[in-house]
Amino acid sequence: MENLFTLKKYFARYKKKLFLGILFILLSNAGTVYVPLLLKDAINAIDSGTTVKQLIIFASLIIGTSLFAGIFRFLIRETIIVVSREIEYDLRFDFWNHIQRLPLRYFQNNSTGNVMAHATNDINAVRSFLGPAVMYSIDTSVRLVIVIAIMFSLNVSLTIYSLIPLPFLSVIVYKVGKLIHEKFSLIQAKFSELTTKAQENYSGIRVIKSYVREKNEIKEFENLSHDFLNKNMEMVKIQALLQPVLFLVTGLSAILVIWIGGIKIINGTMNLGEVAAFITYLGILTWPVIAFGWVINMVQQAEASMKRLNKIFAEPYEINDSDNTDYSIKNIRGEIEFRNVSFRYSENLPYVLKNINLTIPQGSTIAIMAYTGQGKTSLINLMPRLYDCTEGEVLIDGKNVKNIPINILRTNIGVVQQESFLFSDTITNNISYGLREINKDRVLEVSGIAGFDKDVQGFPHEYETMMGERGITMSGGQKQRASLARALAIDPKILILDDSFSAVDTNTEEEILKNLKQFMKNRTSIIISHRISTVKDSDQIIILSNGKIAEQGTHEELVKLGGIYADLHYKQLLEKELEELN
DSSP states (O other): OTTGGGGHHHHHHTHHHHHHHHHHHHHHHHHHHHHHHHHHHHHHHHHHOOOHHHHHHHHHHHHHHHHHHHHHHHHHIIIIIHHHHHHHHHHHHHHHHHHHHSOHHHHHHSOHHHHHHIIIIIHHHHHHIIIIIHHHHHHHHHHHHHHHHHHHHHOHHHHHHHHTTTHHHHHHHHHHHHHHHHHHHHHHHHHHHHHHHHHHHHHTHHHHHHTTOHHHHHHHHHHHHHHHHHHHHHHHHHHHHHHHHHHHHHHHHHHHHHHHHHHHHHHTSSOHHHHHHHHHHHHHHHHHHHHHHHHHHHHHHHHHHHHHHHHHHTSOOOSOOOTTOOTTOOOOOOOEEEEEEEEOSSTTSOOSEEEEEEEEOTTOEEEEEOSTTSSHHHHHHTTTTSSOOSEEEEEETTEEGGGSOHHHHHHTEEEEOSSOOOOSSBHHHHHTTTSSSOOHHHHHHHHHHTTOHHHHHTSTTGGGOBOOGGGTTSOHHHHHHHHHHHHHHTOOSEEEEESTTTTSOHHHHHHHHHHHHHHTTTSEEEEEOSOHHHHTTSSEEEEEETTEEEEEEOHHHHHHHTSHHHHHHHHHHHHHHHHHHO
């Protein structure tokens, strides 16, 4: 139950409604437990001889009391169940807000399907605890106390006999509850695997079809589904056993009341109405006892789910504004400095960057080149603080990026990544994603710079054309140009192009770079590329090797140096010559 205690802050927000709900429970139960007393008096009146008028009065009182109890039973749901939905909304919002603020490191170590399972199944299991479980827990407890108190007032010895089987319930419920908790934890873990598999299949459907792996994927999903089914069936069998056992225990109580109560009527120590009231009260107790087992199921499931959710809530943001953040910074110019920067993704992994010292003047264009896996993308990820450097400092305008407000930092840095991501939305909304409001003139302007406007004009609804999931309806080059337009739209002071022309041909690339020249004026631009033609006009070119700066200079200087850059240059010249010959 310790994990569920973390929900107390949510209960506190709705304490007035919950208080009303508890009051309605008391009033509803007051009406419910009064009915057997009326029934007792009516039976005794019939037994001793009565009139039709008196019977009508008793019947009217029973109907009126039942109606009274029913109205407040409705109001219980209008308060406690409604509160559970409101808390579900709050919990889901807090979960989403927390997920959005977690660092990239978390998403690299956790699958999308696993996160989705938390957002759906786990939150729903907790909601069941917040509503039905809480409502029936209070309702059951109140009803048990009131009914047993009335039963003792009617006949102490018969009450004791009728309650003899009930202590066995505590042992049964404890054992079964423990098993349910264990089984449900396994079920939720398996559901995460199933969700992950489904999400990967949807996202990778083109690869699956290209390699004709549909049957294999269906078989793997079938195996996971079958395993999920088996684990669910194991828990269902336990739950199915619980209900009959609870009915058996309450049934034994009823048998004892009828047997011993009948003897007392024969002996004249109890009357027929009292025994009838006792049997009715046992009937009233049957649902609380059954509900108790149902509540235990829900509580154990919610405990398992809340444990999983709390594990995510405990994940630190890592990259966030802090006490050292200087909120007086409202803008940045774009001078960048890497001072003795080293970086690795975790303590058990080797360094990706080692002792990087680099100054990028404001308004200049710098290019970064390297063979695959040498740390290019890792280096640029440190600027907008997608990661923080392990050692050293990254400074912008002479200030440590850790002291610049995250919002100011990232809204002034436009990043176009090699793997473009587009949302299932219109082209206009995708390009305007970083803007506070849609500006169609701005969309047209940046699309022209990115060389994307000609493509858009060929689409059925032009800029209002809906993109498929992740831009699946577009070519790789079109997606890269749409992503470039999105980055340009926010008018960044620092523009980072991470191999963002890899999917376009050289002629289109030259056209885009020509368009970008005016835009990049007075902006700090960083270009990562494998093509010499893309970087040769840069003010400075950096060559990374083994996480260190191996070469640095202009195109001419690096060609003369005869190192890595010169080798790449001559190889690409040779490739171009061979293409022209063919």
